[in-house]
Amino acid sequence: MNDESINRHIQAVAIQFISYRGDIRAMASFIAASMGDAAPDIELLTNYLRKPEIHEELIKWDVGIWRNTTGDWSLVSLAAPSSIEQMRYRLEHFPTSNTQCRWCLQDAKRLAHIELIPEKDIRGEPVDNSWLHKFCMRPWLTMRNQVARAQTAPSKESLI
Ligand SMILES: [Zn+2]
Known part of the structure; x- marks a missing residue:
């Protein structure tokens, strides 16, 4: 399941934070806050963020998301500087x-x-x-x- 409306908000959060490292549920809660009333359940959003196929898809949105060896997660904007x-x-x-x-x-x-x-x-x-x-x-x-x-x-x- 690849959901463009969720991806757009993951991208917005990545741009806002530039480089975030922490708990995946915290990450999901930032994305839910960005989505407002349209946000799915945090559990569902967390599962969405864990999926390797979503990580591949998000590269097209200039978003890097991965799990570190220590078990925490990184969310990074891959957008290039403008000049x-x-x-x-x-x-x-x-x-x-x-x-x-x-x-x-x-x-x-x-x-x-x-x-x-x-x-x-x-x-x-x-x-x-x-x-x-x-x-x-x-x-x-x-x-x-x-x-x-x-x-x-x-x-x-x-x-x-
Ligand atoms: Zn890096």
């Missing part, structure tokens, strides 16, 4: 700890080697201190490609 400048800023700044995901900044701590995967450069070499969740890697690489393309695009002057 190249903001994207470049994100690419140039590193989190305070190298056990944090560079996209969502959630800290995997001692489980970083299990939960995060290294970013690879165009030659396939790992990028120093750049680790990301599987779900966060795709928007990160898309952002990296967009910035690289903007840098190599000919400027107006060179076209004259």
